[in-house]
Amino acid sequence: MDNSPTPGPARHKPVIGLLGAPGSGKSFVAKVFQEHGAGVIDADRLAREALDEPTVRETLRQWWGDAVIDEHGRVDRRAVGERVFDDPAALRRLEAVVHPRVHAGRAAMRAKYEADPGVRAIVEDCPLLLEQGLDGDCDVLVFVDAPQAVREARVRERRGWSSAELARREKNQASLDIKRERADHIVNNGAERLLAYEQARRVLSQILQPSEPA
Known part of the structure; x- marks a missing residue:
């Protein structure tokens, strides 16, 4: 996406950037955040x-x-x-x-x-957040992690990608180690969706706590 600075009035709501590989389930985490009051920008x-x-x-x-x-x-x-x-x-x-x-x-x-x-927070769900320099436009970065086998199964079912296609696309993105290192929070989104849901909910609560009255 375009890395130009976003125009507009000074913001006060936390802006959350989502990081993760294809098939990690960033959209799932974005929906959890949305259910709990966040507005999602789906690039x-x-x-x-x-x-x-x-x-x-x-x-x-x-x-x-x-x-x-x-x-x-x-x-x-x-x-x-x-x-x-x-x-x-x-x-x-x-x-x-x-x-x-x-x-x-x-x-x-x-x-x-x-x-x-x-709207309590704003979520930037952009596939190339780091690669396009949009992380600088975010207050908090959340890395959505998932095992390789789970990600391969998801993209095969939902996008028709082979394991080779997934690997080919990942080569054009920042490494998972870099994304994990840059993140302020991590949500483990493996096969147990309920656990991932609860993790995402807790992460959002932690992000909102400094900016909202108790």
């Missing part, structure tokens, strides 16, 4: 919305032809990914179109959550 969702914009769709069609448009007339993310994953120039060109839209969406959601008295 992946904003990117999908950007790709669905007619002007973006037509731009990608001009670049790569109808092969990147699915049977429903929407951008085929997998087909686009195949064209940019190992082509840095193509990736930069795509990011130049998508990132400003995602950044604008993030800024709008940040302002909305800041103004909403019912």
Whole structure:
């Protein structure tokens, strides 16, 4: 995502950045935080919305032809990914179109959550938080951990990725050791979802405690 500083009024609500590898379950932890009063900024969702914009769709069609448009007339993310994953120039060109839209969406959601008295914290759920320098825009970093076998099973079931595909994508991200080291809190999100739920709930409580009256 775009690493430009987020504009807007000075904030007072804690901003939580989520770290973790594909399949670790960052979205699960984000939902737990949301259930307990946090507002979530889902960068992946904003990117999908950007790709669905007619002007973006037509731009990608001009670049790569109808092969990147699915049977429903929407951008085929997998087909686009195949064209940019190992082509840095193509990736930069795509990011130049998508990132400003995602950044604008993030800024709008940040302002909305800041103004909403019912929102207690703001969560940045961005796949490349460290890689894009967005960690500096967060007050607290939470690393979501899960065993390799669990992550492989999740991405195979939900995204159709093989173990090799998962490994290939992880190579483009900061190492798990770095993410773990940078984190202020860790949530272990293995097979026991109830335990992960309780860990996430306690972590949010610890984050909110300094900024909320007892």
